[in-house]
Amino acid sequence: MDVFLDPANRQAYLEGFLTILKLTGASALLALLLGVLLAACRVSPVPVLRALGAGWVHLFRNTPLTLIILFCFFGLYSAVGVEFSEDIHVNNYWLAVTGLSAYTAAFVCEAIRSGINTVPVGQAEAARALGLSFSQNLRLIILPQALRSVVAPLGSILIALTKNATIAGVIGVAEASSAMKALIESNGDQTIAIFAVFALTFVALLVPVGYAFSALANRLVVRR
Amino acid sequence: MSHEPLIVLDSVNKWFGDLHVLRDVSLTVDRGEVVVVIGPSGSGKSTLCRAVNRLETINSGSIRFDGKDLPAEGRALAKLRSEVGMVFQSFNLFAHMSILDNVMLGPVKVRGESKAVARERALALLDRVGIANQADKLPVQLSGGQQQRAAIARALAMQPKAMLFDEPTSALDPEMVGEVLEVMTSLAKEGMTMIVVTHEMGFARAAADRVAFMADGQLVEQAPPAEFFANPKSERARDFLSKVLQH
Numbered sequence: 383m384d385v386f387l388d389p390a391n392r393q394a395y396l397e398g399f400l401t402i403l404k405l406t407g408a409s410a411l412l413a414l415l416l417g418v419l420l421a422a423c424r425v426s427p428v429p430v431l432r433a434l435g436a437g438w439v440h441l442f443r444n445t446p447l448t449l450i451i452l453f454c455f456f457g458l459y460s461a462v463g464v465e466f467s468e469d470i471h472v473n474n475y476w477l478a479v480t481g482l483s484a485y486t487a488a489f490v491c492e493a494i495r496s497g498i499n500t501v502p503v504g505q506a507e508a509a510r511a512l513g514l515s516f517s518q519n520l521r522l523i524i525l526p527q528a529l530r531s532v533v534a535p536l537g538s539i540l541i542a543l544t545k546n547a548t549i550a551g552v553i554g555v556a557e558a559s560s561a562m563k564a565l566i567e568s569n570g571d572q573t574i575a576i577f578a579v580f581a582l583t584f585v586a587l588l589v590p591v592g593y594a595f596s597a598l599a600n601r602l603v604v605r606r
Numbered sequence: 607m608s609h610e611p612l613i614v615l616d617s618v619n620k621w622f623g624d625l626h627v628l629r630d631v632s633l634t635v636d637r638g639e640v641v642v643v644i645g646p647s648g649s650g651k652s653t654l655c656r657a658v659n660r661l662e663t664i665n666s667g668s669i670r671f672d673g674k675d676l677p678a679e680g681r682a683l684a685k686l687r688s689e690v691g692m693v694f695q696s697f698n699l700f701a702h703m704s705i706l707d708n709v710m711l712g713p714v715k716v717r718g719e720s721k722a723v724a725r726e727r728a729l730a731l732l733d734r735v736g737i738a739n740q741a742d743k744l745p746v747q748l749s750g751g752q753q754q755r756a757a758i759a760r761a762l763a764m765q766p767k768a769m770l771f772d773e774p775t776s777a778l779d780p781e782m783v784g785e786v787l788e789v790m791t792s793l794a795k796e797g798m799t800m801i802v803v804t805h806e807m808g809f810a811r812a813a814a815d816r817v818a819f820m821a822d823g824q825l826v827e828q829a830p831p832a833e834f835f836a837n838p839k840s841e842r843a844r845d846f847l848s849k850v851l852q853h
């Protein structure tokens with residue numbers, strides 16, 4: 383384990399996980415917003431919006447995340463010229479966030495859509511009968527109840543996102559798995575130990591997330 | 607009572623697939639009138655009631671409310687619905703909101719009233735239906751009868767021109783039916799225009815201005831309650847009454 387006695391190595395390890403947390407935080411927020419919007423599209427009475435929502439889900443849910451992240455770099459950045467920052471590291475970070483968000487939003491959308499299906503049709507009818515518009519109905523009645531019923535699956539999606547953030551390494555973002563690879567390459571005699579430390583760090587970060595979301599799900603569940 | 611028609615259904619037809627649920631139904635409800643719709647299950651009573659605020663669309667015929675054809679969709683339809691109170695069999699209170707918030711929602715979000723004004727009226731209405739002390743609870747914490755009274759308060763909060771009741775007591779435990787009917791009876795006495803779909807013959811006798819009897823999607827006959835119950839004209843109504851009244 384003396385690989386982690388070297389401060390430079392500890393630094394690489396810590397920065398790797400800090401980057402994972404940053405990627406996860408930004409992507410989770412964007413994916414949640416986008417996922418809610420996509421779910422709203424998928425249940426809307428406007429055919430174009432429904433098609434847009436369905437198209438997004440089918441495209442991003444069924445494409446490997448590695449491809450999406452690579453596309454963000456070679457397609458969005460190199461070919462199309464989308465640039466978030468002149469600093470290559472910052473730019474790559476946001477390109478990765480873009481790919482992670484687009485991908486994760488598809489799963490968030492489907493979770494919320496299944497949540498919408500758990501809201502009894504009478505809730506929407508009562509809202510319509512009061513004179514609420516479709517968007518008010520969605521915002522005030524249906525989505526609040528739908529979101530509260532899918533807290534647990536959203537937790538699973540967040541956990542998956544945290545692990546998926548390692549794929550940002552393929553476009554040069556210095557996240558945890560890249561740090562691990564670098565450490566193994568220069569400390570071949572301690573491969574198993576290095577693997578174990580990185581794996582257990584993920585487990586230690588994510589087990590509490592699982593428990594927290596279960597507790598939250600119980601607290602927020604809409605009792606009928 | 608003035609004979610000023612508020613709700614006018616003219617030759618309304620409705621199919622669910624091959625099932626002809628409303629057959630040429632014509633019914634006029636005057637302002638201030640209470641029409642109780644009775645009939646066997648599956649006779650189209652609920653569909654008729656739900657068609658009046660377009661929760662069910664119709665295939666032919668026309669429905670007019672307050673002199674205007676029902677709007678097909680959009681803002682105009684939402685506005686119409688805000689003027690017609692609806693009470694459902696299964697209450698349908700918003701499960702994630704307190705009783706008070708349920709009653710305030712329409713006035714605040716649809717009418718744009720201030721929260722203070724809406725709150726005051728909501729509390730007065732909850733008091734009127736006898737559940738002011740339940741205002742801060744969630745629907746699930748109330749009994750069925752209390753939930754249905756809250757739902758009536760929610761509909762009244764919009765100060766509707768008419769109220770539709772779709773089997774409001776059918777999902778209630780027997781001991782809670784009375785408290786809901788009591789609220790409905792007092793509304794009827796105050797001159798609210800009401801269409802009430804129900805199996806409560808006692809309510810029909812006591813509160814209705816007119817009883818409309820439906821069977822197999824047709825409005826078979828309509829008459830004041832005393833006349834209808836004493837002397838039903840159609841064979842179908844006689845048969846129905848003999849089954850529901852002999853107990």
